[in-house]
Amino acid sequence: MAPTISINPYVTFKDDVAMEEDDKDENEDYHPIDVEVNDGDIQGERVENTLKLSFSDKLVDQMDLSMNNTVMVKLLGRSIGFHTLQLRLQSLWAPKGNMNIMDLENGYLMVRLTSTTDYVKALLGGPWVILGHYLTVKPQSPSFSVNAPNLSDVATWIRFPSLPLEYYHK
Numbered sequence: 001m002a003p004t005i006s007i008n009p010y011v012t013f014k015d016d017v018a019m020e021e022d023d024k025d026e027n028e029d030y031h032p033i034d035v036e037v038n039d040g041d042i043q044g045e046r047v048e049n050t051l052k053l054s055f056s057d058k059l060v061d062q063m064d065l066s067m068n069n070t071v072m073v074k075l076l077g078r079s080i081g082f083h084t085l086q087l088r089l090q091s092l093w094a095p096k097g098n099m100n101i102m103d104l105e106n107g108y109l110m111v112r113l114t115s116t117t118d119y120v121k122a123l124l125g126g127p128w129v130i131l132g133h134y135l136t137v138k139p140q141s142p143s144f145s146v147n148a149p150n151l152s153d154v155a156t157w158i159r160f161p162s163l164p165l166e167y168y169h170k
Helices: 013-018 021-026 057-067 082-093 116-124
Strands: 004-007 033-036 042-047 050-055 070-075 099-103 108-113 128-130 133-139
Touching: 050 057, 070 116, 082 099, 082 108, 082 116, 082 128, 108 116, 116 133
Parallel strands: none
Antiparallel strands: 004 033, 042 050, 070 108, 070 133, 099 108, 128 133
């Protein structure tokens, strides 16, 4: 029988080990994802002084489930501190569940939301503006790269003040 590893994207490994079983039952943020690891799913080799690990496609697919409800965000035209952006996102989105933010390269942030409702609101509830600059929000995907030169598409809201009613159609 293959061992099963529980992965919780919202609780660190250290916290998971330290957390008592009763606390896991009471903690609403504790939603582990069971990953079945078989012989050969993880291959390791030493390259110089570094250990290189390779994972099977099946295992990678199972671990990708932990990235559900994750968005990638970037503030266009301005760079602000991580803590300030975190506070602004918390204020703008007012998530019902937890929101974990990780600072990435090139001004990108990875935001994991515990609630699917919060995730949908973050993706579709815009436009989001922070300090007068638009915040781009994209769903996380395996092909995402912080080194991509330009955004390929951006959802934009356009306002036409005083648009005559005869030109308005839903």
